[in-house]
Amino acid sequence: MKKIISCLITLLAVWSQTLLAADLLEIYCEAVKCDPKFNGAYAELLANRENLPINRSALLPRLDIHGDAERQRVRIDGINFTNFQSTGIFIPIADTNTFYNNHVFYSLKLTQPVFNYKNWSKVQQAKATVKQAEAAFCASAQDLMVRVVRAYFDVMIADANLFYTRENKKAVAEQLRQSKETFRVGVIPITNVYEAQARFDLVIAQEVTERYELAARIEILRTITNHLYCNLKGLSGFLPLVTPQPANITDWVCISEKQNYQLLAAHFATLAAQQNIKIQAGDQLPVVNTFGQFIYSYDSNIQGSGVLLRQQIAQGGVELDWAPIQGGGIIARTNQAQYQYQQACIEQERIRRLVTSQARNSFLGIYAYIAKVNADRALISSSQLSLKATMESYKVGTRTILDVLNQQTQLYNAQKTFIRDRYEYIYQTVLLKQASGTLSVGDIQQINCWLYSTIDIKKYDALLEGCLMPETH
Structure with a gap:
């Protein structure tokens, strides 16, 4: 056994x-x-x-986006000369002006290479x-x-x-x-x-x-x-x-x-x-691109004038970049x-x-x-x-x-x-x-x-x- x-x-x-x-x-x-x-x-x-x-x-389309938004505070300090009691004597008087402006900007640009x-x-x-x-x-x-x-x-x-x-x-x-x-x-x-x-x-x-x-x-x-x-x-x-x-x-x-x-x-x-x-x-050789761009800008108070400005720009075209001579x-x-x-x-x-x-x-x-x-x-x-x-x-x-x-x-x-x-x-x-x-x-x-x-x-x-x-x- x-x-x-x-x-x-x-x-x-x-x-x-x-x-x-x-x-x-x-x-x-x-x-x-x-x-x-x-x-x-x-x-x-x-x-x-x-x-x-x-x-x-x-070689493919490219989209570029840029933008900013800001609030501006502008203070202008100056001196005004006033004719004192119409005597012909001008006295300098301090003059301060403060105003605010809201600014908005953005742009979109689409680029497509045509020849590169x-x-x-x-x-x-x-x-x-x-x-x-x-x-x-x-x-x-x-x-x-x-x-x-x-x-x-x-x-x-x-x-x-x-x-x-x-x-x-x-x-x-x-x-x-x-x-x-x-x-x-x-x-x-x-x-x-x-x-x-x-x-x-x-x-x-x-x-x-x-x-x-x-x-x-x-x-x-x-x-x-x-x-x-x-x-x-x-x-x-x-x-x-x-x-x-x-x-x-x-x-x-x-x-x-x-x-x-x-x-x-x-x-x-x-x-x-x-x-x-x-x-x-x-x-x-040259580089050729086509592009389309849209730009928007907005200002609520330009130079304190109280004028509101809004711009919309749409544009397109062809870009050419060519540097045939580069120093050898x-x-x-x-x-x-x-x-x-x-x-x-x-x-x-x-x-x-x-x-x-x-x-x-x-x-x-x-x-x-x-x-x-x-x-x-x-x-x-x-x-x-x-x-x-x-x-x-x-x-x-x-x-x-x-x-x-x-x-x-x-x-x-x-x-x-x-x-x-x-x-x-x-x-x-x-x-x-x-x-x-x-x-x-x-x-x-x-x-x-x-x-x-x-x-x-x-x-x-x-x-x-x-x-x-x-x-x-």
Whole structure:
């Protein structure tokens, strides 16, 4: 009964650990919410989208309303000279006059642009800027997928390296123990013990390096999601090695030149720079507006005369604003815009070369890693057979302990390489789809289907666990 309960507890622990293990899709969803770079790109997109209505408003009717209402108190102090009793003597007498006046004024002016080439060009530039921002955001979304996949795979690779180094350490420790016992009975010389001890120390140093490498990779993943993951899912034993379709590298280059979002953003940036030339040159053209205006004014006591004045004026017409000569500033700004356009064209060409190079390298990388994975699998099998044969030869004295240690190291290195190359094959596929602009969440879901085994990141030792301790606030 106790054995049954113990088995049930063990199964429950494994099952709960599997449920708690985070997979690639879960981490990606967390990154969408928490990654500062991606969220900053989204905020930038929303800000750039407002450029279009801002610039379009300059071509739409504008209503200006002005008005004021005030009460005026006017006091006039003066001196009058009076002929005193008709004697011909004029005496100054102070004269003060105070009066009030209520004044009301307001005007309404409706203006409609008829011809404004500069503002019209700004609208066209804003359209290109919005498209550039949308393409840049899509590129940022794909970049987030690539960064999440890279960070996730780096943790998996570092975990596998540490795991097989630990296994190698166990094997070397066993060989060291056997060498010491065999040396005590006088069967082997002391050099065998020294060789085993040196190899053991080497593996210990390698373990320390890989332990901190794993901690560093986990920190990189945490910078994206702002979350610490203690359990992750690794690749299952089954991984389909599929070649790219279409199988022609030129087709992928053509697709990348048409659909890559970084290249599209650079293209729209070039169009925006081209419109900027028209904007600067538009300063030498006249601006024509039509307007209609209504003015109302009211005064209740003008200059204290008691006269009430009310005016209503309605007027309309055409306004012309033209400054064809501005001290050479128009020519200078236009030349500057032309140079900026040339710079944008050069930048677009630079990005095009980078994108096509990434497409070619990723395409070739997929084929290379397919071949490497198959070769790694064969190398593991041959290394296992070679290690077994070497150990048998060592027992009969035809091989040394160094030969055994070398074969063990070769086997574990082959297993590390096999794990790494499988992840790198998937990563090259992701890079190819990013270059072609076809990378999507569906690809993340597909990769996620290949993840099955649960990996406990904090299983190693207290030192690594301390490095991975979540921060307290």
